Amino acid sequence: xxxxxxxxxxxxxxxxxxxxxxxxxxxxxxxxxxxxxxxxxxxxxxxxxxxxxxxxxxxxxxxxxxxxxxxxxxxxxxxxxxxxxxxxxxxxxxxxxxxxxxxxxxxxxxxxxxxxxxxxxxxxxxxxxxxxxxxxxxxxxxxxxxxxxxxxxxxxxxxxxxxxxxxxxxxxxxxxxxxxxxxxxxxxxxxxxxxxxxxx
Amino acid sequence: xxxxxxxxxxxxxxxxxxxxxxxxxxxxxxxxxxxxxxxxxxxxxxxxxxxxxxxxxxxxxxxxxxxxxxxxxxxxxxxxxxxxxxxxxxxxxxxxxxxxxxxxxxxxxxxxxxxxxxxxxxxxxxxxxxxxxxxxxxxxxxxxxxxxxxxxxxxxxxxxxxxxxxxxxxxxxxxxxxxxxxxxxxxxxxxxxxxxxxxxxxxxxxxxxxxxxxxxxxxxxxxxxxxxxxxxxxxxxxxxxxxxxxxxxxxxxxxxxxxxxxxxxxxxxxxxxxxxxxxxxxxxxxxxxxxxxxxxxxxxxxxxxxxxxxxxxxxxxxxxxxxxxxxxxxxxxxxxxxxxxxxxxxxxxxxxxxxxxxxxxxxxxxxx
Ligand SMILES: Nc1ncnc2c1ncn2[C@@H]1O[C@H](COP(=O)(O)OP(=O)(O)O)[C@@H](O)[C@H]1O
Ligand SMILES: [Mg+2]
Ligand SMILES: [Zn+2]
Numbered sequence: 001x002x003x004x005x006x007x008x009x010x011x012x013x014x015x016x017x018x019x020x021x022x023x024x025x026x027x028x029x030x031x032x033x034x035x036x037x038x039x040x041x042x043x044x045x046x047x048x049x050x051x052x053x054x055x056x057x058x059x060x061x062x063x064x065x066x067x068x069x070x071x072x073x074x075x076x077x078x079x080x081x082x083x084x085x086x087x088x089x090x091x092x093x094x095x096x097x098x099x100x101x102x103x104x105x106x107x108x109x110x111x112x113x114x115x116x117x118x119x120x121x122x123x124x125x126x127x128x129x130x131x132x133x134x135x136x137x138x139x140x141x142x143x144x145x146x147x148x149x150x151x152x153x154x155x156x157x158x159x160x161x162x163x164x165x166x167x168x169x170x171x172x173x174x175x176x177x178x179x180x181x182x183x184x185x186x187x188x189x190x191x192x193x194x195x196x197x198x199x200x
Numbered sequence: 201x202x203x204x205x206x207x208x209x210x211x212x213x214x215x216x217x218x219x220x221x222x223x224x225x226x227x228x229x230x231x232x233x234x235x236x237x238x239x240x241x242x243x244x245x246x247x248x249x250x251x252x253x254x255x256x257x258x259x260x261x262x263x264x265x266x267x268x269x270x271x272x273x274x275x276x277x278x279x280x281x282x283x284x285x286x287x288x289x290x291x292x293x294x295x296x297x298x299x300x301x302x303x304x305x306x307x308x309x310x311x312x313x314x315x316x317x318x319x320x321x322x323x324x325x326x327x328x329x330x331x332x333x334x335x336x337x338x339x340x341x342x343x344x345x346x347x348x349x350x351x352x353x354x355x356x357x358x359x360x361x362x363x364x365x366x367x368x369x370x371x372x373x374x375x376x377x378x379x380x381x382x383x384x385x386x387x388x389x390x391x392x393x394x395x396x397x398x399x400x401x402x403x404x405x406x407x408x409x410x411x412x413x414x415x416x417x418x419x420x421x422x423x424x425x426x427x428x429x430x431x432x433x434x435x436x437x438x439x440x441x442x443x444x445x446x447x448x449x450x451x452x453x454x455x456x457x458x459x460x461x462x463x464x465x466x467x468x469x470x471x472x473x474x475x476x477x478x479x480x481x482x483x484x485x486x487x488x489x490x491x492x493x494x495x496x497x498x499x500x501x502x503x504x505x506x507x508x509x510x511x512x513x514x515x516x517x518x519x520x521x522x523x524x525x526x527x528x529x530x531x532x533x534x535x536x537x538x539x540x541x542x543x544x545x546x547x548x549x550x551x552x553x554x555x556x557x558x559x560x561x562x563x564x565x566x567x568x
Contacts, residue, residue: 121378148357149354152384152385153361153382153384157381
């Protein structure tokens with residue numbers, strides 16, 4: 001009983017869709033079929049929207065989040081607590097932490113974790129940018145990286161650098177299920193982890 | 201707990217196989233090469249998510265295919281547990297389902313359907329390379345000790361990263377100081393692994409020693425002695441860290457981590473002498489059996505019921521005599537799988553026996 005895959009252009013489409021995170025082969029097939037079976041106007045609108053989103057959105061120059069202008073809303077918001085920066089692996093994590101409603105400071109995306117196996121060195125991450133942002137006003141850096149060994153190693157690396165500047169470094173408490181990524185944690189879990197953060 | 205349903209898909213030589221064993225003694229008869237060991241390997245894989253003999257999942261996949269699946273449903277007083285592992289070669293990864301729900305972390309599935317496998321190749325862990333003994337001990341402890349499994353998996357992840365970094369440092373691509381963040385994990389998880397191995401191996405040694413004495417009439421004493429690559433004292437963390445520092449230059453020169461639990465060993469002693477130097481074939485076999493019985497006994501005590509016993513390739517008269525004596529020492533009831541080439545195999549273990557054979561449609565009962 002061999003598995004049957006769609007062939008030709010349809011197969012190509014399925015394969016492309018399955019490259020998105022969290023999309024398995026079965027879901028990719030369902031999405032591809034639904035796209036092709038829907039009317040031409042829906043496809044046109046959808047591809048126009050994709051193009052529009054891609055050209056209107058870029059990375060915030062400061063925190064690295066997705067932004068409609070050079071500087072994102074959070075970085076511009078004067079009402080936020082500008083003495084705290086929360087460090088995340090990628091912009092998606094910012095969304096999860098915002099949803100928890102527990103945190104009112106600033107963010108910084110590293111765009112990855114240290115991983116010699118994947119050839120990712122500290123220099124490849126947005127660590128230099130982070131250090132530039134840690135000026136006189138910053139009192140606390142909250143490290144909110146994944147609880148994987150790569151997340152732990154990167155946290156430790158950052159903590160060493162930041163502590164040299166006499167700034168307090170904390171990390172989320174281990175309310176997070178070990179081994180799973182922050183984006184998948186629910187708001188309550190993140191809220192509890194933020195409340196119980198520990199100094200590094 | 202007993203396995204009531206097993207399904208293999210593109211696992212080893214089985215394209216598709218279903219099996220509904222009984223909760224007592226299942227004797228599976230078949231010629232050499234038909235897949236008896238593969239079948240027990242699959243049940244062991246459900247227990248520990250590891251093979252007792254292959255070190256990669258890819259080896260378990262039927263040649264020429266690109267995925268495999270193993271699923272087992274076990275039944276106990278608490279109800280059913282349904283464990284399914286799918287492997288996909290293209291993504292090089294496994295997906296696990298527990299009671300039909302996809303799990304975030306595969307290690308949550310380990311030890312749900314506990315088993316102990318007795319195999320003729322068990323001689324290898326008495327006499328063979330340390331890696332064989334580590335595999336056996338890891339498969340055993342992992343089924344019982346969640347924190348051990350956690351530490352082991354994080355240790356291995358850290359070790360791969362540290363080794364990769366050592367190679368980069370060797371070629372001048374990174375500074376030595378970058379090792380520190382990985383050394384931290386090696387020390388933390390390494391310490392935990394060493395402490396837990398010491399405890400479990402100590403326990404196994406006591407029980408195995410008693411079984412060996414009972415089976416042999418007690419001429420010589422059997423002992424298992426743990427030989428950690430890194431000593432753990434009272435202030436263990438410091439000890440491991442110092443040791444790791446002292447081998448740093450070697451590590452960089454070789455491009456891998458030269459000390460740590462991944463280099464641990466434990467030895468079998470007869471009296472005071474290393475068993476591999478003095479034991480006869482028969483004694484070695486008995487030591488292996490005593491060691492497996494000890495695992496079964498400890499798992500039973502720990503879990504409150506006997507694990508599933510998997511007895512592979514029971515054919516030789518020597519084994520049968522040894523085993524039937526040995527099994528008198530664990531009289532508790534429980535499920536057993538025995539594989540053999542002999543149709544006349546006398547039951548060596550008490551319980552209601554069902555004979556099975558391989559057929560095109562799966563495993564079917566033999567009518568005498
Ligand atoms: N990955 C694999 N794909 C296909 N066949 C395999 C694979 N691994 C082992 N086999 C086959 O399985 C058979 C051996 O099965 P085994 O369980 O060792 O037999 P036995 O009944 O003697 O214990 C051999 O014929 C071997 O070629
Ligand atoms: Mg065999
Ligand atoms: Zn921003």
